[in-house]
Amino acid sequence: MSLAHIDTARSIQAARLDRPVSPTPAAPRIRAVPDGPQARGFVLYVGIDEATAAAAGTSLSRIVEALKALTGSIAPTAETHAAVALAPAGAGGRDVDVVRLALQDPTALARQRNATEDPDRAPGGVVVDISRKRVHLDGETAALTYKEFELLQYLVLREGRTIERAELIAKLWNASDDEDAPNERTIDVHVRRLRAKLGRYEDIVRTVRGVGYRFDRHADVSIRQSSTPSPDVF
Template sequence: MSIAHLAPRPTALSTADAASAAVASAAPSAPARIRAVPEGTEARGFVLYVGIDEDKAGADGTDLGRIVEALKALAAEIAPSSETYAAVALAPRGAGGRDVDVVRLALQDPAALAKQRQAPDEQDRARDGVVVDLSRKRVLLDNNPANLTYKEFELLQYLVLREGRTIERAELITSLWSAGDDEVPNERTIDVHVRRLRSKLGDYEDIVRTVRGVGYRFDRHADVSVRHTSTPSPDLF
């Protein structure tokens, strides 16, 4: 008996399934429709707002020009027929607010402009500011508690108690971590801890300011209040 006789013959069902699979694989898939595009219109491109200032870019080991060129190169690689145009958003030095919101306003994003035109009393109700409560070891953002870890609060507290002074990364490490800790960061990874803290501060992330080439500083704005303890903090000498 030959080996060919041992192979099972395809049934009618398996042949039909194979044919259906071949047709399905050959049929081009329909492009996904962007739901935000109304009927009768077509998408001609998109805008990506990137919020980052030169200090933060420098802390990440780059600069705005390199970020722009990398994004343009990525677009050309994915879609060679795409056209790109980059515009830099300018704001007064030291202006508060999230970087990406400043960019959207500076570049006239309709949604950001509509939010800015919100009635003043509605804005007051929506934004109650930041409360750094040192006595109760908590931070309130617009009356909502921020979910900071113990070490993140310690990091913020250290900067708050030294308001107006730029703290070097090495000082933060030696003051807030000990050799017995599970993880002791180096001067590079301290930036990761600061980024995590900033992300939890949300719209108020800029109260922790990067001083390029030096370290970090607490920047108090009009909507930031600090509640001190009745006794001196143990980390002030």
């Protein structure tokens, strides 16, 4: 090998040694934690009542003990604390949302407070405006028909009570309607269309198998009443 080749090889090797080494990219964070505060733990809300747990062959205490045991097996030094959420019997809404409100979850409380303090604001979630006959979904007005809103309003004004299909027919349909004589199938079709327009909030109208339908208020649902009681049929 000539001296020129040797000098060239040495120059290339020196350049490689002087080149800065790229740092190894950091592993992506599963969930961002704001700079400054330090994550000290987490809260897991579990929505289930004793009857549902019993139907699954377990109980609330057994679920709690299983979760505590799992935490201990993964992180033996971790401390745990369990709290049971209490709510009035028959409280409407998804179990997990009732739990969040009962245990003072900041996000759920803030959403409820905003809907109460600023009635002209259309916040995220669902706003059923009885006074103006409209429904807002995440700030956008839902394109409900007259009959769809009438059906939703009837359920909303009887929150937590299961309404039979026969009652809905008797109260919301009359001889002057242009539609054919309604039956239970008519109610089911209208409810299906209503749910489709409610999108991801469709389960505020809950089916009670073999009976009828019920309105369940979630943590992200607010109702705006008129200054005087709204009529059932308008």
